[in-house]
Amino acid sequence: MSLKIDRDNNRFRQIVRGKIRENLRRYVNHGEMIGRKGRDLVSIPLPQLDIPHFRYGQNGRGGVGQGEGEEGQPIARGDGEGEGTGQAGSDPGQHIVEVDVTLEELAEILGSELELPRIEPKGTDQIQQEKARYRSIRRVGPESLRHFKRTYVEAMKRQVIEGTYNHASPRVIPIKGDRRYRSWETTPEPQANAVIIYMMDVSGSMTDEQKSIVRTEAFWIDTWLRSQYDGLERRYIIHDAAAKEVDEQTFYHTRESGGTRISSAYKVCAKLLDESFSPDDWNIYLFQFSDGDNWGEDSSKAMDLLTKALVPRSNLFCYGQVESPYGSGEYIGSLEAAFGQTHEKVILSEIKDKDAIFESIKTFLGKGK
Amino acid sequence: MTIKPQIHTELNRLASLAATGPHALCIDLVDGRLEATLTQIDPLACAFEYFSYKTGKLANATVDQLKDIANTLSTRLSYLLESISPIEIDDEACVVQMRSNPPQKDDDGTRYYELVVTRGELNLCRYSRPSGRVRRVVSANVTREVFERLVEDFVAAVA
Numbered sequence: 001m002s003l004k005i006d007r008d009n010n011r012f013r014q015i016v017r018g019k020i021r022e023n024l025r026r027y028v029n030h031g032e033m034i035g036r037k038g039r040d041l042v043s044i045p046l047p048q049l050d051i052p053h054f055r056y057g058q059n060g061r062g063g064v065g066q067g068e069g070e071e072g073q074p075i076a077r078g079d080g081e082g083e084g085t086g087q088a089g090s091d092p093g094q095h096i097v098e099v100d101v102t103l104e105e106l107a108e109i110l111g112s113e114l115e116l117p118r119i120e121p122k123g124t125d126q127i128q129q130e131k132a133r134y135r136s137i138r139r140v141g142p143e144s145l146r147h148f149k150r151t152y153v154e155a156m157k158r159q160v161i162e163g164t165y166n167h168a169s170p171r172v173i174p175i176k177g178d179r180r181y182r183s184w185e186t187t188p189e190p191q192a193n194a195v196i197i198y199m200m201d202v203s204g205s206m207t208d209e210q211k212s213i214v215r216t217e218a219f220w221i222d223t224w225l226r227s228q229y230d231g232l233e234r235r236y237i238i239h240d241a242a243a244k245e246v247d248e249q250t251f252y253h254t255r256e257s258g259g260t261r262i263s264s265a266y267k268v269c270a271k272l273l274d275e276s277f278s279p280d281d282w283n284i285y286l287f288q289f290s291d292g293d294n295w296g297e298d299s300s301k302a303m304d305l306l307t308k309a310l311v312p313r314s315n316l317f318c319y320g321q322v323e324s325p326y327g328s329g330e331y332i333g334s335l336e337a338a339f340g341q342t343h344e345k346v347i348l349s350e351i352k353d354k355d356a357i358f359e360s361i362k363t364f365l366g367k368g369k
Numbered sequence: 370m371t372i373k374p375q376i377h378t379e380l381n382r383l384a385s386l387a388a389t390g391p392h393a394l395c396i397d398l399v400d401g402r403l404e405a406t407l408t409q410i411d412p413l414a415c416a417f418e419y420f421s422y423k424t425g426k427l428a429n430a431t432v433d434q435l436k437d438i439a440n441t442l443s444t445r446l447s448y449l450l451e452s453i454s455p456i457e458i459d460d461e462a463c464v465v466q467m468r469s470n471p472p473q474k475d476d477d478g479t480r481y482y483e484l485v486v487t488r489g490e491l492n493l494c495r496y497s498r499p500s501g502r503v504r505r506v507v508s509a510n511v512t513r514e515v516f517e518r519l520v521e522d523f524v525a526a527v528a
Contacts, residue, residue, distance in 0.1 A: 204456040204466075241459045259459030259466065295459065295466075325472050325479060326456065328496075328504045352500065 016099050017109060020044060024113050028220055028358045042106060043098045107227030110220060114362045119228040119283075132184040141181025150180035193231040194283040194315075196221065197272065199265040201290035203240040204257045210322040213351055214289045215252050217320060220361050221287060229283065235272060239265035241295070245272065259295045262288075262331065263302040270309040279313040286310060286317045287364070291324035292331040299334045307338065311345055318347045318364045372398060372524065373517045380513060384410040391418070400424050400527065403520055408508045415516055416508035420493040422523040427489050432463050435486045439465040441526040442484065442491070448515060453482055463488050480507065491523050 020027070027044065110116070137150055155174035159165035165172075200206075200214055226232050236251035237243055240258030243265040269286065277284060294302065311317050321332045332348055339346040347367065349360040375396055383392040394405040401424030409416040427435070439455045446453050451469035458465050465486040472481035478499035485492045498504035511519065 204458075205468075240457070241461050257455070257458050259457045259462065259464060261459075295457075295464075296462070323500070325474070326468055326481060326498075329498065330503050333503055 016101070017105065020101065020106075020109055021113060024109060025358050028110075028216070028361065029354045041100045041102055043100055103223055104227055107223045110224055110361075111227070114358075114365070116224065116362070116365050117367070119225075131188075132186050134182050134184045136183045136185050137180050138183040139177075139180065141183060145182040147180045147182050151178055154178040154180055193233070193281065194225055194229040194285060195233040195235065195277045196225060196285045196287060197235045197237065197269055198251065199237045199239065199243075199269060199286070199288040200251060201240070201260055201262070201265075201293070202238045202254050202256050203260040203293070204255075205260070205291055205293050205324055205326045206255070206322075207324060208255075210289075210291060210324050211252055211255075213322050213354055213357060214320070216354070217289075217351070217357050217360060218287070220357075221285075221364065224361075224365055225285065233277075237265050237268050237272075239268075243268040260290075260293050261298045261302075262290065262294050263298050263305055266302055266305040266310060270305060273310075273313055284314040286314050287320065288318070289320045289322055290331060291326070292321045292329035293324075293326065294331050294334075299331060303334060303338045306335075311339075314345060316345055316347060316364070316367065318349070320360060320364070321348070321350045323350070323352045372521055376403075376517050376520055377513070380407075380410055380415060380516075383407065384412070398520075398524060400426055400524070403523075409510075412513075414510060414512045416510045417516070418494065418506050418508050420509075420519070422491045422520070422527070423489060424527050425489065426527055427487075430463070430488050432458065432460050432465070435463060435465045435488075438491070438526050439467055439484075439486050442486070442522065443467065445522040445526065446484075446519070448518065449482060449511075451482065453484055478502075482509070491527070493519075 111118075134145075137147060151174050152172050155178040156165065156172045158175075158178060159172060198214075198218055200211070202211075222232070222234065234248070236246050236248055238246050238251055238254055238256075239261065240256040241261045241264065242258065243261075245268060246254070265288070273279070273284065306317070319332065319335055321329065323329070332350060335346065335348055341348070347364055349363045351357060351360045375398075379394060379396055383390075383394060386392070388409065388411060390406070390408045390410070392407040392410065394403070394407055396403045401422055404419070404421045404423065405417045406419040407415050407417050427438075430438075436455065436458060443452070443454045449469075451471065451473055453467045454470040455465050456468045456470065467482075467484040467486065469481035472479045478497060480495065480497045482493060482495050493509075494506050495509035496504045497507040
């Protein structure tokens with residue numbers, strides 16, 4: 001039987017989800033919950049949520065009139081009237097409530113609002129992942145995992161064997177040797193795995209604003225793909241004239257002053273795929289972000305690598321061209337020339353500013369690959 | 370003969386051919402060669418799409434030397450529409466790319482100078498990039514006095 005509070009809680013969560021849906025575009029575009037992300041939860045600020053509150057009555061503020069009274073005498077209205085001290089503020093009050101939402105819920109909302117098709121993982125689930133499950137019992141372990149029922153059963157068995165168990169007065173007192181603890185077993189389970197490789201141009205022409213756009217977009221891509229795959233790996237590659245693999249923190253906070261050679265990032269990416277992610281076992285997603293500047297004759301070299309080494313091995317290759325103060329914006333033209341606008345695996349998106357992130361995510365993930 | 374009279378004479382000569390170009394301006398200087406494509410010349414001003422100073426002095430320059438030249442130019446070229454500073458430095462190819470910092474932005478998009486310092490050449494162009502479209506070279510309008518000073522500063526930066 002469900003408790004009343006469960007129903008209230010469900011209703012509250014429905015309201016929260018409704019509010020998130022209403023404001024999703026704003027959350028997506030402005031990345032308000034990034035930085036508030038926990039391992040499995042994100043805190044979302046909801047400015048217009050009406051929280052239930054007590055409504056005070058009129059106690060002590062006059063009431064039913066008594067006695068004769070005089071004509072024109074008002075019924076009491078509480079304490080004295082008059083002007084208070086200080087002035088009213090001119091700004092609206094802030095009523096921001098933060099609610100925790102699981103990444104799974106967030107992905108579901110994103111998927112339904114953007115009408116994203118569910119992804120069909122390619123190939124079979126060949127990767128064996130070790131999973132720990134608490135389904136065995138041991139004689140030793142931490143007290144926090146003590147299995148009380150088993151411990152008392154053991155104590156009872158011992159007392160019965162020893163002849164100290166009294167049916168009339170069934171007291172079971174465990175001793176140290178009776179204690180039993182929950183323990184885990186690891187079992188290999190097949191699962192569909194995916195790897196996302198992010199590549200970003202960090203040359204002098206990419207400013208912090210562009211990187212912030214990339215970060216917001218990557219957060220939503222992660223959230224969606226995480227909901228579609230059991231195991232999701234993320235790798236990060238930055239490049240200017242040279243490329244290297246870095247961690248997530250470095251990826252978003254590095255600015256180099258070097259030139260721009262996109263092919264250098266493709267080389268590192270191809271090497272990473274060779275060494276760690278076979279396309280037979282992994283669903284491979286490649287996301288590249290740049291301002292479209294590429295030096296010299298590098299575009300033809302980059303196109304060659306992309307055509308031969310990256311696109312055939314990936315589920316999707318997504319290129320997001322972020323508009324920067326300088327970016328020549330020419331690279332997307334080269335990609336269009338090489339792959340066309342309706343390529344099955346190559347998806348191109350121009351992100352003019354933060355407001356374009358929403359549509360860009362839809363473009364990238366709308367294929368259901 | 371100093372640089373200014375040489376340029377003055379050549380501009381007058383090209384202007385006498387036709388006011389609107391394109392005109393190819395080529396002047397051999399002491400340590401190098403000035404090449405420019407002028408789209409307009411009149412008695413007071415001119416417009417160029419391509420401006421390059423080629424010199425053998427930079428043939429074996431290291432990237433640090435090119436950086437020094439870029440910094441010198443950044444200080445000297447204070448009279449253009451926007452100040453110019455190094456944006457990208459490619460150690461491998463030995464190239465320093467300088468651009469207007471900040472670029473000029475308005476409703477029509479972004480406009481900026483791009484000055485590329487490479488081994489053997491300094492090259493200046495002005496670009497326009499309408500929002501959401503590919504950039505293209507546009508004419509940079511300067512007075513004749515500014516044009517002459519530009520040449521002098523390029524030569525001085527390499528010297």
